[in-house]
Amino acid sequence: MKTFLTAFVFFLIATLSNAQEFKTPVDYLNYIDKETDIISKSTWKYTTTVAHTKNARRIDANRKSLIKSIQNATKKIEALKDGYKGDVEYRDQLLAYLSISEKQINQEYEKIIDMQEVAEQSYDEMEAYIMTRDLVNKKINEEIEKLNANQKIFANKYNIQIGEDTSELGKKMKLSNEVFENQTQLYLIFFKVNYTESVLSKAIESNDISAIQQNSNALEQYSNEGMEKLKTFKPFKNDMSLVLATKKVLEFTKKEALELAPTTVSFMMLNQKFQESKKVIDNKSASSRTKEEIDNFNKLVNEVNNEVGNYNKTINEFNVNRSNTINNWNVTSENFIAKYVPID
Structure with a gap:
C-alpha cells in the first residue's frame, strides 16, 4: 500500500472510491x-x-x-x-x-x-x-x-x-514540480529587467529624457539585484543553461543602462540644442543674423551630422543584441522545460 498523493506545482492528484461493499x-x-x-x-x-x-x-x-x-x-x-x-x-x-x-x-x-x-x-x-x-x-x-x-x-x-x-507517475509529478519551480525563479529575474528595459525603450522612442534617466537607473539596479540572486541560485540537476541565459540578459540590460541610455540622452540634448538654435535662425531674416549665431548654428549642424551616424549605429547594435538575448532566453527556457518534464 502506498501514499496516494504527491504535491504538484499546478493541480494535484486526487484519491477516489466507489459505492460497494468491501471484505477487507x-x-x-x-x-x-x-x-x-x-x-x-x-x-x-x-x-x-x-x-x-x-x-x-x-x-x-x-x-x-x-x-x-x-x-x-x-x-x-x-x-x-x-x-x-x-x-x-x-x-x-x-x-x-x-x-x-x-x-x-x-x-x-x-x-x-x-x-x-x-x-x-x-x-x-x-x-x-x-x-x-x-x-x-x-x-x-x-x-x-x-x-x-x-x-x-x-x-x-x-x-x-x-x-x-x-510509482513512475508519482516520480514524474515530483520531478515536474521541481522543474517548474526552478524555472519560475529565473523567469522572475528575467521578467523584471526585461519589462523595465521595454519601458526604457519606449522612453527612448518618445524622446523622454526624464523617463530615460529614471528607467535606466532602475534597470541598472534590477540588473545588479538579479546578478546577486544568481550567485546563490541552485540550478536544477546542476544544469546551468538557463542560469547562463539569464546572466546574459542581465549583462545586456546593465550595459544598456550604463551605455545606451547616457549616449541617447547626450544625443537628444544635442539635437534639442540644434532645434532651438535652428528656430532662432529661422525666425530672423538673413540680414539680421549675426556672424556668431551663424557660426554657432553651423557648428551644431556639423556636430549633429557627425553624431547621428554613430547614434543610429549604436541603436541598431543594441536592437540586434536585445532581440538575440531575449530570444536566447526564451528558447533556453523552453528547452529546459522540455528536457526535464517528460512528454508521456
Missing part, C-alpha cells in the same frame, strides 16, 4: 487507489500539455477533462454511504479534498487566467499572478497533507502498512 480494509484502499489513477492520469496529461505546448485551447480542454474526472470520482465516493463498514471518516475527508480541488482548479484557475492576461503589463502584476498561482497550489497541498494524514489514521486503525508513492 485493504480492498477498500486498493479500490480507492485504482480510482486515484484516473485522476492522476488526467492531472499528468494536463501538466505535460502545459509544459510542452502553448496551445491555450488544448490546455484548457485538458483542464476541463481533469475537472470532469474529479466530478465523476465525487459521485462514486458520495455513493459510498457506509465507507468501510460504517467508518466514513476517511471518505468524508476525501470528499472535502475533492470539493476544494475542483473549486481551486475550476474557479480559482479562471481568476489566474484573467491575471495572466494582464501579468506582463508590469512586474508587480506578474509577481501577483505567480503568487496567486502558488497560493492555489499551496491550498491544495495543505488538503493533500490532511488527506494523507487521515489515510494513515485509517491504515493504523486496521494495521495496514502505508508506504511512499514510488
Whole structure:
C-alpha cells in the first residue's frame, strides 16, 4: 500500500472510491487507489500539455477533462454511504479534498487566467499572478497533507502498512514540480529587467529624457539585484543553461543602462540644442543674423551630422543584441522545460 498523493506545482492528484461493499480494509484502499489513477492520469496529461505546448485551447480542454474526472470520482465516493463498514471518516475527508480541488482548479484557475492576461503589463502584476498561482497550489497541498494524514489514521486503525508513492507517475509529478519551480525563479529575474528595459525603450522612442534617466537607473539596479540572486541560485540537476541565459540578459540590460541610455540622452540634448538654435535662425531674416549665431548654428549642424551616424549605429547594435538575448532566453527556457518534464 502506498501514499496516494504527491504535491504538484499546478493541480494535484486526487484519491477516489466507489459505492460497494468491501471484505477487507485493504480492498477498500486498493479500490480507492485504482480510482486515484484516473485522476492522476488526467492531472499528468494536463501538466505535460502545459509544459510542452502553448496551445491555450488544448490546455484548457485538458483542464476541463481533469475537472470532469474529479466530478465523476465525487459521485462514486458520495455513493459510498457506509465507507468501510460504517467508518466514513476517511471518505468524508476525501470528499472535502475533492470539493476544494475542483473549486481551486475550476474557479480559482479562471481568476489566474484573467491575471495572466494582464501579468506582463508590469512586474508587480506578474509577481501577483505567480503568487496567486502558488497560493492555489499551496491550498491544495495543505488538503493533500490532511488527506494523507487521515489515510494513515485509517491504515493504523486496521494495521495496514502505508508506504511512499514510488510509482513512475508519482516520480514524474515530483520531478515536474521541481522543474517548474526552478524555472519560475529565473523567469522572475528575467521578467523584471526585461519589462523595465521595454519601458526604457519606449522612453527612448518618445524622446523622454526624464523617463530615460529614471528607467535606466532602475534597470541598472534590477540588473545588479538579479546578478546577486544568481550567485546563490541552485540550478536544477546542476544544469546551468538557463542560469547562463539569464546572466546574459542581465549583462545586456546593465550595459544598456550604463551605455545606451547616457549616449541617447547626450544625443537628444544635442539635437534639442540644434532645434532651438535652428528656430532662432529661422525666425530672423538673413540680414539680421549675426556672424556668431551663424557660426554657432553651423557648428551644431556639423556636430549633429557627425553624431547621428554613430547614434543610429549604436541603436541598431543594441536592437540586434536585445532581440538575440531575449530570444536566447526564451528558447533556453523552453528547452529546459522540455528536457526535464517528460512528454508521456
